[in-house]
Amino acid sequence: MPRDPLKHAVFEAIDAEKETIIALGESLYARPELGYREHFATEQVAELFTGLGFDVEKNIAVTGVAARPTRVSPGPVVSVLGELDAIVCPEHPDADPDTGAVHACGHHIQVAAMAGVALGLSAAGAFDHLDGTVNFMAVPAEEFVEMAFRARLKQEGKITWYGGKQELIAKGFFDTTDIAMMAHALDLGPGPAAVIGATGNGFIGKEIRFTGKEAHAGAAPHDGVNALNAAMLAMMNIHAQRETFRDEDHIRVHPILTKGGDAVNVVPADVRMESFVRGRTIQGMQDASKKVDRAIQAGAMAVGASSTIHSMPGYLPLLTVPELDALFKENALPFCGPRVIEGAEFAGSFDMGDLSHLIPCLHPFTGGVTGNIHTREFSVSDPEAAYLFPAKALAGTLIDLLRDGAKKGKAIIDGFSPRLTKAQYLGFLETTLETRTVDQDPL
Ligand SMILES: [Zn+2]
Numbered sequence: 001m002p003r004d005p006l007k008h009a010v011f012e013a014i015d016a017e018k019e020t021i022i023a024l025g026e027s028l029y030a031r032p033e034l035g036y037r038e039h040f041a042t043e044q045v046a047e048l049f050t051g052l053g054f055d056v057e058k059n060i061a062v063t064g065v066a067a068r069p070t071r072v073s074p075g076p077v078v079s080v081l082g083e084l085d086a087i088v089c090p091e092h093p094d095a096d097p098d099t100g101a102v103h104a105c106g107h108h109i110q111v112a113a114m115a116g117v118a119l120g121l122s123a124a125g126a127f128d129h130l131d132g133t134v135n136f137m138a139v140p141a142e143e144f145v146e147m148a149f150r151a152r153l154k155q156e157g158k159i160t161w162y163g164g165k166q167e168l169i170a171k172g173f174f175d176t177t178d179i180a181m182m183a184h185a186l187d188l189g190p191g192p193a194a195v196i197g198a199t200g201n202g203f204i205g206k207e208i209r210f211t212g213k214e215a216h217a218g219a220a221p222h223d224g225v226n227a228l229n230a231a232m233l234a235m236m237n238i239h240a241q242r243e244t245f246r247d248e249d250h251i252r253v254h255p256i257l258t259k260g261g262d263a264v265n266v267v268p269a270d271v272r273m274e275s276f277v278r279g280r281t282i283q284g285m286q287d288a289s290k291k292v293d294r295a296i297q298a299g300a301m302a303v304g305a306s307s308t309i310h311s312m313p314g315y316l317p318l319l320t321v322p323e324l325d326a327l328f329k330e331n332a333l334p335f336c337g338p339r340v341i342e343g344a345e346f347a348g349s350f351d352m353g354d355l356s357h358l359i360p361c362l363h364p365f366t367g368g369v370t371g372n373i374h375t376r377e378f379s380v381s382d383p384e385a386a387y388l389f390p391a392k393a394l395a396g397t398l399i400d401l402l403r404d405g406a407k408k409g410k411a412i413i414d415g416f417s418p419r420l421t422k423a424q425y426l427g428f429l430e431t432t433l434e435t436r437t438v439d440q441d442p443l
Helices: 003-016 018-030 041-053 109-124 145-155 164-170 227-244 282-303 321-336 351-358 384-404 405-412 421-430
Strands: 055-061 062-067 079-081 133-139 179-181 184-187 196-200 202-211 256-259 270-279 306-313 338-345 365-370 434-438
Touching: 003 018, 003 109, 003 384, 018 041, 018 109, 018 384, 041 055, 041 062, 041 109, 041 133, 055 164, 079 109, 079 384, 109 133, 109 184, 109 365, 109 384, 133 164, 164 351, 164 421, 179 321, 179 384, 179 405, 196 321, 202 227, 202 282, 227 270, 227 282, 270 282, 282 306, 282 434, 306 421, 321 338, 321 384, 321 405, 365 384, 384 405
Parallel strands: 079 133, 079 179, 184 365, 196 338
Antiparallel strands: 055 062, 062 133, 196 365, 202 270, 202 306, 256 270, 306 434
């Protein structure tokens, strides 16, 4: 079948499956689950792909699904991804009252769109016309939250890394993938619209503990070491680093205090802080991270408190492949007309950034939603634009990549120079993960 009629057959099939696709998205929205807890979503996805005749592997990293065709076609392997997890935003009207979890980042849309690609290609019999293999992967834990829970999973040997794609890369789930693609929701106004070629910051996560000495806050503060003062000085010290950050590195450091003391009448002896150190390049992130550590340790030193900094590899900056973005644009245009914005710089982070250092990745943003992500305003305002448009644009891109001897797919793979090998990537994760304690003897 020629390329264009094949695409049209797939688009019609996606329209015909509209109710199933939207119902999947809405069912995930109604049951938001945080990272590595996406058991309901895993079951939903596994059931759908089992029904389509895929070889389904469940709980690939605590949760998550890998769905592979039973017959592998020679040629490149493209993986279509959808992220399963929700974010914590208790202010959102649809947040789970117990956990505060809600799909305010639109990951439920990604999963439904991924299912839409599979449903469309299957119903149109398109897999038989592709010179390559298409895998589908519902991936867990994109949001970097619930560190204590993830630390426990790590201790129990259930995960090695806190981020879902980090974990799946380490476990080899992307070893045979040549190109990965997904679409992320974004408020782009009503109707179908897309942003392509967007980059994102990477980050290093930090959990910080200041240890002082308790004392009666009124009667004998001179006997204490005030860990809250250490933390406040550390914050000011971090602010004093900001003029040294280069504009092009897009550094963002945004610490919060998660524990400020135990009782107002006791000099705080145990104060906790968390922060991300974000940047556009690995080097920029590492430089800023060292300055933040120095600032924290200096704050503690000033008052004679001890500091412990636990640094964790967050995500790598998101890299783009212009040829992949151009192909997606070509496939998006028939549905959204001129409403394709080219290039954007996100200071936020995506764990697709990690994968983008290893293989060509496509990570456009698509509309049909209203309100900023991670806020109470986020909602699906146009279900067809939100769920069906990305499914069609991704399916069309896939067909272009893998038709005609997968000429376009192979050209992208051959022209791609990975920024890191898998071994270098895992080495980066290992060296970034560290705990550093500086003890002080109070005077
Ligand atoms: Zn997201």
